[in-house]
Amino acid sequence: MPYAHNGDISIYYEKYGPVDGPALIMIEGYTAQLVGWDKGFVQKLNDLGIQTILLDNRDVGLSSQTGTPDQTDKAYDITDMANDVLAVADAEKLKTFNIMGESMGGMITQEVLVDYPDRISSAVIMFTAPSWGKEWMSTADSAESGNNAGLDVASNRDQAIDLFVSREKACHVNSAYPFNEEKARQLGALTYDRCYRPDGWRRQQAATNSFSLDQNKLGKLTLPAAIIHGRRDPFFSPKAGIRISQLLRNSELHIYSGMAHEIPEPLWDEFAQIASRTIQRGESSRG
Template sequence: MPYAHNGEVSLYYEEYGPTDGPALLMIEGYTAQLVGWEMGFVRKLNEKGIRTILMDNRDVGLSSQLGTPEQTGKMYSLADMASDVAAVATAAGAERFHIMGESMGGMITQQVLTDHADRVKSAVIMFTVPGYEAQWMATPESANSGSSEGLDYAETRDEAIEIFVSRERACHIGSNYVFNEDWARELGGITYDRCYRPDGWRRQNSAIADFRIDPNKLASFGKPTAVIHGRRDPFFSSKAGEYIADLLNGELHLYPGMAHEVPEPLWDEFAGIIARTVEAGER
């Protein structure tokens, strides 16, 4: 199994698509393992000639756990997680790369653009915020609900799957797109079997809590970017997406019926946006 190493942190990753295609690092969100990227969507990117590199962030999946079940406070920052991304790219032989991230992965992506800009050719940032602050939340309750929804510790696999489904459903509140409960239930089982460590999620949450991107550094990135955000996101206001796109002088794509999700009816459109951004970064 392929692992990258950032100091003592081991990071599991998988690659798909043409080995000679432009490398795209795909960064998952809070609590999510790399299996959260649906393979049907990944294949659409591969069919466009993109080499996709999926990774488990620290404290989820097959990557390192950074503490014991009792250690749930802040033990690292999103800057450390951005360094993890750079380490995976290096291990995969991608000295320069493209990047996309959703939710927390979008925060990490912004950090990569400020800390490792010389290695990045282009970026796609999906439904995230430039800082974990009230002004960027969809509602006053969003910060708490987004970080704690469905994180109760389960005693059994079945209970863990039910909690997982409830969390996924919360991400789809208000969406115009059908919630695929069968897939959510299947994914809940897959993630449980790969690694069930809710204490790791809480350490990720502690890293998110004080995230604030440096707007001047982000604005200086100067390479092709696209921002995708749903106007019905129950956690993060679309104003956050507008602000990030403005700083980056990038494409902005707002979807009126989309929540905190990557809905299948939009896969073709998203793949087109991503491929166009990657192509521009290659030029």
């Protein structure tokens, strides 16, 4: 099993697709393990010649836990998590790479762009915000009620899976795309069996809640980027995606009217094509 190391933090990751293809590091969102990237979507990217590198963020999955179960306060920030991504790139000896992040992973992606602009060829940023603030929330209470739905501590595996499904439903609320509860339940079982540490989620939450990007630095970047956001996202307003696109001057903006906080299967082909086109632009600009 491959691990990268950032100081005393170990980051587990997996690789898929052609070894000679452009590398795309994919960063999951708050509480999500790398298995949250649907294999079908990853395969779409691989079929387009992209090598995908999926990682477990710190405090989830097979990566390092940063505290004990009673330690749920802030232990690190998004900058530290961005450094974890660079550790994976360094472990793979990638001089430059492409990056994709969703939700909290989109925040980490932006931090990587700002901190390591010379290492990134292109970026795909999905349903996230340029900082943690009420101005970017879909509703006034998004940061509280929506962000914490389904994250109570379970007393057993079955309850944990039920709570996972409720969390997924909260992400899909008001979506125009059908919610596959059976698939969500299978993913909940898989994530529980890989690692069930709710205290790690709270440490991730503390890092996310303090996220404040240097937007001036983001606005100076000219690398190719694509921003994807759902108009029905229950957490982050489309205004957040629009703002990121305004800052990244060489970006495409894609707002989907029926999409919530999700990567709907009917849009997999379109998203994969967006990613491929953005990566091709990035690789071409590198010469």
